[in-house]
Amino acid sequence: MFGRFLLKRIGAAVLLAFGIVVVTFALTALLPGDPATAQLGERAAADPEIVAAYMKANGLDQPLYTQFFIYLGHLVQGDLGTSLQSRNPVLTDLGQFGPASFELAVTATVIAVIVGVGLGIVAALRPDRPLDHTLRVVSLGGVSIPIFWLSLIAVFIFSTQLRIFPSSGRLNPGETPPPHITGLYTLDSLLTANWATFGSAVGHLILPALVLAAPMVGLLLRFTRSSMLEVIGNDYVRSANAKGLPPGLVVRRHTLRGALVPVITVLGSAFASLLAGTVLVEQIFAWPGIGSYAYRSASNLDLPAIVGVTLFVALVFIAVNFLVDVLYGLIDPRIRTS
Structure with a gap:
């Protein structure tokens, strides 16, 4: 009986975590701003070739649903991105x-x-x-x-x-x-x-x-x-x-x-x-x-x-x-x- 109760709670927690990931991805995609400029800086972002290479390397030139699966794959691997202020992986900063x-x-x-x-x-x-x-x-x-x-x-x-x-x-x-x-x-x-x-x-x-x-x-x-x-x-x-x-x-x-x-x-x-x-x-x-x-x-x-x-x-x-x-x-x- 307690095992069934525990499985229900684990399933609810997993579904809730997935829903939060979907919401955070949607908010990130809808927010105004250019991710290439934020990551590369204004000088590098002014070069179309550098921007195109960055977009391709990060899957930002793909459809939105493809970007979501790429984002989900990074999360599964513990990759939360790189902080713009510390230039460290965000997971490293959180661990610190x-x-x-x-x-x-x-x-x-x-x-x-x-x-x-x-x-x-x-x-x-x-x-x-x-x-x-x-x-x-x-x-x-x-x-x-x-x-x-x-x-x-x-x-x-x-x-x-x-x-x-x-x-x-x-x-x-x-x-x-x-x-x-x-x-x-x-x-x-x-x-x-x-x-x-x-x-x-x-x-x-x-x-x-x-x-x-x-x-x-x-x-x-x-x-x-x-x-x-x-x-x-x-x-x-x-x-x-x-x-x-x-x-x-x-x-x-x-x-x-x-x-x-x-x-x-x-x-x-x-x-x-x-x-x-x-x-x-x-x-x-x-x-x-x-x-x-x-x-x-x-x-x-x-x-x-x-x-x-x-x-x-x-x-x-x-x-x-x-x-x-x-x-x-x-x-x-x-x-x-x-």
Whole structure:
């Protein structure tokens, strides 16, 4: 039964990915501009022979449907084109900037889950009490505060005034990054036992991760609280309490498990958004991630890089939603039989 459920989700993910590829190709083909001029430069584009050779080499002299299959073949081989600003393959650029965003997103998500879900459980177990009202106000503030304003305030207080955390970058100026294993500075420095670099990487990571985690904490707190309150009133929870089971065991095995489905939905969407790149936070903290790369690509009208980032973001959301669906099936058997 679970195998059939998994196959359906894989098929839906593949179809969705193909649809996104079709849309990105169509938008690229419909956008105004001359690809030969963008790639070759104005001087080379003024020579008809050079332009004709470029068009033939890239299949741009073929019908549109033929161009699509050529484009699809390149994607299958991992060829996303060449960035106009860096002159590197777009896939290489994504591999360079992606680990920074992943490291930041995972750290922010871990902080948000621990704090947000924990406070949501506390609020649900003490409904309509002063602590519950206080936590609800805190969650509303976390969701409502603009992320760029929170970033600037955090830099001003904790970096400029108190000098607790660094204000920019992934390492201190002049420090050499750890040997590249995963691209995650904290993990790579641990694997190579480079403790000084590990301390510097953690110090630079904490402040932007806390800023990114703030809205997620508010969301997870509110959803966990409301979902827990719905589950607490169910018959099987009341039966577990009537049997005299320890309150902590009832919360872990019965209440929290039944309340996890909507929480996972919010968590999956939030993590995908962070991994895709939060432009404002990465720009303020000079964090070299996907968000910064996308901002520079858009500013320089770097179409191959923009399309590459678009596909990357789309695939991230597809992958995260697929994992969320699988978790649904594991947590709630009713979902995989529906």
